[in-house]
């Protein structure tokens with residue numbers, strides 16, 4: 001199984017998956033009902049009775065979305081998607097205070113243009129797979145989720161967040177001196193509207209759980225120890241709707257946003273590479289990483 005996963009990961013990196021949008025038959029056979037799968041950074045537990053899988057991120061210290069992590073995540077999603085028994089997936093974190101710290105900043109610092117292009121393609125692929133999933137997707141947000149972490153939650157159908165004022169959620173890119181791309185912005189606008197997004201994005205605003213609920217960035221709060229249980233209850237409500245009707249409705253709602261990225265995908269990669277290779281941007285990212293390390297001292 002490890003060998004097959006490795007093979008799928010190398011295909012994904014090589015661009016084969018992105019190009020054809022499918023996994024090898026071999027790799028897809030790995031899942032069946034009541035299946036558990038563990039990779040380095042993710043565990044998936046599929047309950048064949050309910051048709052619900054729980055995908056738990058476990059990449060310490062902060063579940064940052066590195067190229068490897070994104071690759072594993074995308075492969076796991078694709079496998080679940082192809083498993084007819086799986087109708088819904090709950091995303092959560094095994095780490096005590098962090099859902100996901102967003103994109104791994106070290107993937108955007110001091111690397112080659114080729115690396116940045118491969119990284120960005122993997123970020124796009126991840127977004128496309130999750131955004132267009134036929135499964136019901138519920139984010140059980142049991143910790144902070146800045147930037148790419150917030151994006152991951154936003155593409156889900158429903159968000160339950162732990163009601164702990166120490167946690168926060170938002171697209172904070174401007175605070176790093178970078179700009180959220182149009183499809184991050186579209187995803188947020190579709191959720192909380194244009195005016196609130198305009199303020200949130202410019203300020204790089206990180207919402208407390210209570211404020212996130214107020215503006216509709218999350219759908220529900222729960223005490224930290226109940227987040228996953230509440231997510232499961234929500235999941236069963238969504239699964240009570242006939243799949244085909246829900247799929248078609250989701251696809252109708254999301255198609256314009258998805259098509260916009262698909263149409264401009266290569267230009268978006270070029271724009272990312274041009275942006276991230278600028279000296280000024282490299283400096284900003286390095287300084288931000290340094291400031292994260294200094295915070296602890």
Ligand SMILES: CCCCCCC/C=C/C(=O)SCCNC(=O)CCNC(=O)[C@H](O)C(C)(C)COP(=O)(O)OP(=O)(O)OC[C@H]1O[C@@H](n2cnc3c(N)ncnc32)[C@H](O)[C@@H]1OP(=O)(O)O
Nearest residue numbers: 061064101102103104105144146147148179272275292293
């Ligand atoms: C056209 C082109 C546009 C480009 C667009 C790019 C879009 C970018 C999207 C992104 O997602 S950028 C990433 C933004 N993320 C953040 O700003 C999060 C920063 N991290 C935090 O705020 C905190 O770490 C936390 C998540 C709240 C957790 O706090 P905690 O106190 O639990 O941990 P720390 O001690 O801060 O961190 C531990 C360890 O992890 C490193 N780290 C944290 N976040 C990242 C990250 N996103 N990438 C890489 N590394 C990260 C941190 O530096 C610490 O490292 P060590 O000091 O232990 O080495």
